[in-house]
Amino acid sequence: MTAKIVVDSVNHLYRPPRGRPVLALENISLDIREREFIALLGPSGCGKSTLLYLMGGFLPIETGAITVDGKPVVAPGPDRGIVFQHFALFPWKTVRANVTYGLERQGLPRAEREARAQRFIDMVGLTGFEDSYPSQLSGGMKQRAAIARTLAIDPDVLLMDEPFGALDAQTRHLMQTELLAIWQRSPKTVIFVTHDVQEAVYLAERVAVMSARPGRIKAIVDTRFDKNDPAVHKSQPFVDKVDELWGLVREEAIKAEQREAP
Amino acid sequence: MKAFVRYSPLLLIALAWEISSRLGLVSTLTLPALSDVVAAWFDLAKSGDLVANAATSLWRGSIGLLLSIFVGGALGIGMAWWRPLNVLLGPLVELFYPMPKSALIPVTVLWLGFGDGSKILLIFLGCMLPVTIGAFNGARGCDRMLVWSVRSMGASRVRALWDVVLPSAAPELLNGIRSALALTFVLLVSSELIQARSGLGYLIGFLGGGGVYDAMFAVVLTVALLGFLADRLYLVAMRRVLIWRE
Numbered sequence: 204m205t206a207k208i209v210v211d212s213v214n215h216l217y218r219p220p221r222g223r224p225v226l227a228l229e230n231i232s233l234d235i236r237e238r239e240f241i242a243l244l245g246p247s248g249c250g251k252s253t254l255l256y257l258m259g260g261f262l263p264i265e266t267g268a269i270t271v272d273g274k275p276v277v278a279p280g281p282d283r284g285i286v287f288q289h290f291a292l293f294p295w296k297t298v299r300a301n302v303t304y305g306l307e308r309q310g311l312p313r314a315e316r317e318a319r320a321q322r323f324i325d326m327v328g329l330t331g332f333e334d335s336y337p338s339q340l341s342g343g344m345k346q347r348a349a350i351a352r353t354l355a356i357d358p359d360v361l362l363m364d365e366p367f368g369a370l371d372a373q374t375r376h377l378m379q380t381e382l383l384a385i386w387q388r389s390p391k392t393v394i395f396v397t398h399d400v401q402e403a404v405y406l407a408e409r410v411a412v413m414s415a416r417p418g419r420i421k422a423i424v425d426t427r428f429d430k431n432d433p434a435v436h437k438s439q440p441f442v443d444k445v446d447e448l449w450g451l452v453r454e455e456a457i458k459a460e461q462r463e464a465p
Numbered sequence: 466m467k468a469f470v471r472y473s474p475l476l477l478i479a480l481a482w483e484i485s486s487r488l489g490l491v492s493t494l495t496l497p498a499l500s501d502v503v504a505a506w507f508d509l510a511k512s513g514d515l516v517a518n519a520a521t522s523l524w525r526g527s528i529g530l531l532l533s534i535f536v537g538g539a540l541g542i543g544m545a546w547w548r549p550l551n552v553l554l555g556p557l558v559e560l561f562y563p564m565p566k567s568a569l570i571p572v573t574v575l576w577l578g579f580g581d582g583s584k585i586l587l588i589f590l591g592c593m594l595p596v597t598i599g600a601f602n603g604a605r606g607c608d609r610m611l612v613w614s615v616r617s618m619g620a621s622r623v624r625a626l627w628d629v630v631l632p633s634a635a636p637e638l639l640n641g642i643r644s645a646l647a648l649t650f651v652l653l654v655s656s657e658l659i660q661a662r663s664g665l666g667y668l669i670g671f672l673g674g675g676g677v678y679d680a681m682f683a684v685v686l687t688v689a690l691l692g693f694l695a696d697r698l699y700l701v702a703m704r705r706v707l708i709w710r711e
Contacts, residue, residue, distance in 0.1 A: 261613045279616040291610035295632050295709040304628075305618035336709045356618055 206234040207392045208258060208360065213267035215253055227253050229417040231267070238390040242397055242407035242426075244452060246459035250418030251396045255362050258394065259285050271360065281309060284358030288365040290345040292337045298324060298348045299333040305356040323351040326385070343374035354385070363395045367402065379405055383430060400452060404444045405430060412451045415458040422451050497679040506683035514668065515687065522653055522664040523691075525581050529588025530649045534642055537593040541600025541641075542634055545607075546626060558597060566591030566648070567655050574660045584656050584664070591652045592645035599641020603634030636710065639703045646699055650692040665691075 215228040227250040235241055243251040256262045258269055260279040269276045271283065292301050302320040311319065324333055327347040337345050346366060353361065366382075367375040383406055386393060397403050403410045404426050414421045424447060428440045435441050479499055485491050486498035493501075509515040544551040544558075569587055577583040607630050615625050657666025665688050672681040 256613075259613065259617060261616070279613060281617065281619045283617060285614060285617050287610045287614070289608075289610065291608055291614045293611065293629075293632075295635075304615070308615070308619035308624075338710065352614075352618075358617075 205237070207237040207239070207272065208233075208235040208394075209268075209270045210234075210254070210258070211268045211270075213254070213257060213264060213269060215250065215257065215262070216265065217250075217253070226417040228257075229419050231418070231420055233411060233420060233423075235392060235394065238392055239409065240386055240390075240393045240395065240407050242395045242403035242410045243413060244397060244400065244403045244410050244448065245413030245418065245421075246415055246452065246456040247398055248459055248462075249413045249415055249455065251398075251413050252364050254413075254418065255285075255364055255394060255396050258360075259283055259362050281305070281356050282358055283360045283362055284353035284356060285362040285364065286346070286349050286353050286366045288368045290337070290342075290349045290369075292345060292349055292352070294337050297334050297336055298329055298340070298351075301337070301348055302352045302355050305352060309356055319355055320351075323355040324348075326354075327351045327381075341374075342370050343378060346370065346378065350382075359392060361391050361393045363393060365396050365398070368397070368399075375402075382406065387431075400445055400448045401436070404441060404448060405435065410448060412448065413455070415455040415462065421455065424448060424451070494678065497682055501679040502682040502686065505677075505679040506687070509680055509683055515684070518663055518665050518668045518684075519687065519691070521581070522657065522666070525584040525664065526588060526649045526653045528581075529585040529653075530592055530645060532585070532589040533592035533596055533645055536589070537596030537641075537645075538600045538638060540593070541597040541602075541638070542604045542626070542630060544597070545601050545604035545634075546630060551601075558594060558601075562594045562598065566652060570656045570659055573656070579660055579662055584653060584661065587656050588649050588652050592648050595644040595648065596638070596641045599644075600634050600638045603637030604630050606637070607633035636707055639706065643696070643699055643703070646695055647692070650688065650695070654688055 210231055210233040213228060213231045214226065216224045217227040218224045231254060243254060245251045253262065257264055258271075258276060260276045260283070264276065293304065296304065299317075299320055302324060303316045306316040306319055321333070324330060327350055329344060329347050329351065332340065332344065332348075337348065340348065346369075350366070367378050370378065379402060386406075395403070395406055408425070408427045410424045410426050411420050412422045412424065413419065424444070426444050426448075428438075428444075429435070432438060482496070483499040486493055486496055486501075497505075506515070540550075540554065544554055566587070569590060573583040573587045573590075577586055611633075612625050612629050615629055616622070620628060653664070654666035654669070657664035658670045659666075661667040665684055669681055669684045669688070672678075672684060
């Protein structure tokens with residue numbers, strides 16, 4: 204199987220506005236397969252989001268290289284859609300206008316834009332809220348709108364930056380189930396950043412565990428098993444995987460925690 | 466009805482004004498009776514002096530303000546979007562922002578004479594910085610992730626500036642423009658009072674100098690009313706633009 208995305212020996216230096224540069228990512232190499240759901244798991248500050256932004260073309264790649272379908276990433280593009288933790292919706296546009304925006308940039312004619320937007324709004328369960336502004340929606344609904352907006356342009360690669368991190372526990376659980384269902388229906392290459400071990404195991408086929416700063420790939424764990432069982436969270440393979448990954452992440456979380464301490 | 470109740474204190478002041486002049490509590494040389502002022506207003510309006518001078522003033526004010534909005538807005542957003550511009554212009558903005566712009570009245574007259582040009586330049590210079598600062602702060606507060614989002618949806622950098630940075634800057638930019646609108650009237654009238662041959666400020670000075678106080682007060686009230694109306698209209702328009710903010 205050929206790789207969809209190849210991350211090859213990438214380092215990244217974070218330069219804060221004041222203070223000394225910090226090595227955020229060190230020698231990251233990772234092959235991501237076509238239509239694979241992979242999670243980047245690690246403690247906060249390990250650079251997992253930075254790695255995602257590099258794949259998105261939002262930050263300059265200074266050393267190493269990232270290719271998508273063999274082509275080096277130099278800028279953002281509609282082949283790589285992104286969903287952020289804090290939604291990044293247009294506050295001044297309605298749900299419908301938020302979803303049609305990308306379609307307009309893609310040059311779709313108006314009627315087609317409207318129909319396609321409606322399809323994705325319906326799919327994420329926002330029917331009836333087409334004319335609401337983001338400020339009138341709950342956090343979960345905002346994220347649904349953001350997901351509809353990104354999926355509507357049909358990107359090959361879906362970059363997700365802790366998309367459910369700002370949601371309450373029930374909503375998060377619901378959204379995870381729905382995302383998994385969407386992905387199972389039409390698999391895309393998904394790179395999903397999270398610090399939640401259960402979330403990673405439940406959603407992903409493979410989990411890349413990252414170390415505390417500077418971020419390195421510490422281990423890659425296969426997490427493929429039947430996830431359609433409603434009681435999957437209590438099943439033995441699930442519990443075992445969570446334990447295994449917890450063991451890997453724990454150490455790093457402690458290191459990150461100690462660094463935060465004054 | 467609500468508006469009437471809200472502005473009823475104005476009616477009380479008008480009443481107090483009329484009574485105190487009529488009863489001779491204040492000299493009519495200091496404060497002519499309101500009814501005389503209103504009568505003088507109608508005379509001025511009939512003679513055409515009021516309309517002609519008001520038209521001159523409003524023309525100067527609108528051109529100066531519009532220039533300051535376009536240049537100031539572009540500058541503020543440019544400074545937020547492109548660091549070198551901020552490095553270059555930031556200190557200048559800081560230096561000139563607190564300067565009393567009326568000090569420029571003789572300067573603009575020296576450069577452009579007694580006509581429209583000097584007034585327009587003064588208003589442009591005086592009103593630009595509040596707009597610049599509003600646009601700058603608004604654009605700086607723009608959601609970087611939203612810029613990234615639109616870039617990943619196929620928007621160019623310029624497109625992102627237009628579609629994300631400009632609307633993000635709108636609330637603060639529009640507040641800056643509101644300050645500029647008020648400043649326009651201040652600078653307009655003061656510059657016309659000092660060095661001009663037409664305009665409402667000139668008319669106030671001319672009538673005051675000639676001792677025609679009721680007519681002078683009529684023009685002063687006209688200026689106050691125009692300023693008030695402009696601000697109200699602006700607020701209505703601004704609320705409409707910012708309807709998305711709950």
